[in-house]
Amino acid sequence: MLKVPEHQVAGHIAKEGKLGPLVDDRGRFYKPLQGDARGENEAKFYESFSSNKNVPDHIRGYFPVYHGVQLAEASDGSGKLPHMVLEDVVSGYVKPSVMDVKIGSRTWYPDVSEEYFNKCIKKDSATTTISLGFRVSGLKIFDCQESRFWRPEKRVVLAYKVDGARMALRKFVSSNPSADSVPDCAYASEVYGGSNGILAKLLELKAWFETQTLYHFNSCSILMVYENESGGDDERRAQVKLVDFAHVLDGNGVIDHNFFGGLCSFIKFIQDILESSDNRCENGH
């Protein structure tokens, strides 16, 4: 039985008769192949990536596992459509906080149509993409104090400027994200820090991006997830995954300098929050 995912923060949503991804109860995520070239391109990427011997194993862990293409009942009632079957990154979490961050100082790339270019550059200018090299696409944070999820409206998220992005990244690791008061960054060291924390994972990814010339990850996002349910082992199980490969192209011997630059900028933001939370971030702005 397929149902609408509970914790999706960005991308098309299968709601109110719209076409969108679905999940099953066995940890799989069904992403409908969109009629245009994008779905085809994403499937092509997954096929290439899964069989690419030049991708080191420890890097493979940052990508959703691919289970091929299957026919499934589409969420908009249009019958059986091909769907890419992927690992559901948030299955196995009881109360996940999730954030989607689109990486790169531009979401367009060479040889796109003028129309697509204009659409991208307009969005890149209106958000923090050009200034920061990344933008927050969506977030859903568990508010431990209110015991409920806090999810700001999409148009609010897309209007974030530099301060808004910083605040979102602080709220992401706070126990009081929905409050108007300063985020307490209570979980910064558990989620961002440590040898298995998000920063360590981002640094591992960065090292790969310094030299990999296999793919250019145009318009891709980094998904950050961690557990809020206290389950005795107190493990946050923070995860970093790259998602959304509809615009990936061959690297052709050149590194993905666009993604790399944005990733480094994102890493700096996380490092700053970690450092200031070590000195308490209550007096931040």
Add this chain to the structure above:
Amino acid sequence: MHLKAPEHQVAGHIAKDGKPGPLVDDKGRFFKPLQGDSRGEIEVKFYESFSSNTEIPDHIRRYFPVYHGTQAVEGSDGAAMIVLENLLSQYSKPSVMDVKMGSRTWYPEASEEYIQKCLRKDARSTTVSSGFRISGFEVYDHKELSFWKPDRKLLNGIKVDGVRLALRKFVSSNTLSDTSSKPDSAFASSVYGGSNGVLTQLLELKTWFENQTFYHFNSCSILIIYENESIHDDGARAQVKLVDFAHVHDGNGVIDHNFLGGLCSFINFVRDILQSSDESTDN
């Protein structure tokens, strides 16, 4: 003060049609005319800020030209000029390359007209695809005993393969104007490699760029210089310098991800050439 036009300028403005160009003296100084619009002002402001910025580590300061203030120079209608260290004064036969760093040369604060102009140039060159473009270079031919410079128009149209070829030619000794012979990359390891070579210097800069949030070096170039005189006996004395700060803006707490991405891409190109020249046994 005896001033003349610099000998080895590979990119940027030159003296033409009555418009002032840069000058050099015989005391190791470079005089750059202050461009009429805000660009000259921005460049001076950068140099003033940078020279007095106590948070710039010494080992990074060496990658920037020394600043000697501004001066009105006779014969240039009293127009003010920026006085800098002449980066080539310690070289007798320098090969020089100017590489404009970053996958975009425009920036949000620029005018719409300027942004459009830059977008066009960035798309036509390797800026968008590779994160940098070669603005110009001049290389010494050890056989012909003369300098060779590629045609500017030709250089503007090169793609990724052309960039690789240019980076090889830049460290070659064989006849460069003869397109039938492959560049020998004879000086690749002395120029690009070694503990003081270009690659090492670029990696040091990269580490600084991963953290510095002081400046955004929009449209800046990296200049690569090395000595051809007695290169076999005395080594190449390769140097990397950042130049052209007419569009530098405050970092405002954000790293210069545009420059950093391009720099990392350029580093890969240089490293590939170094590795393939170390491995190659044929020409």
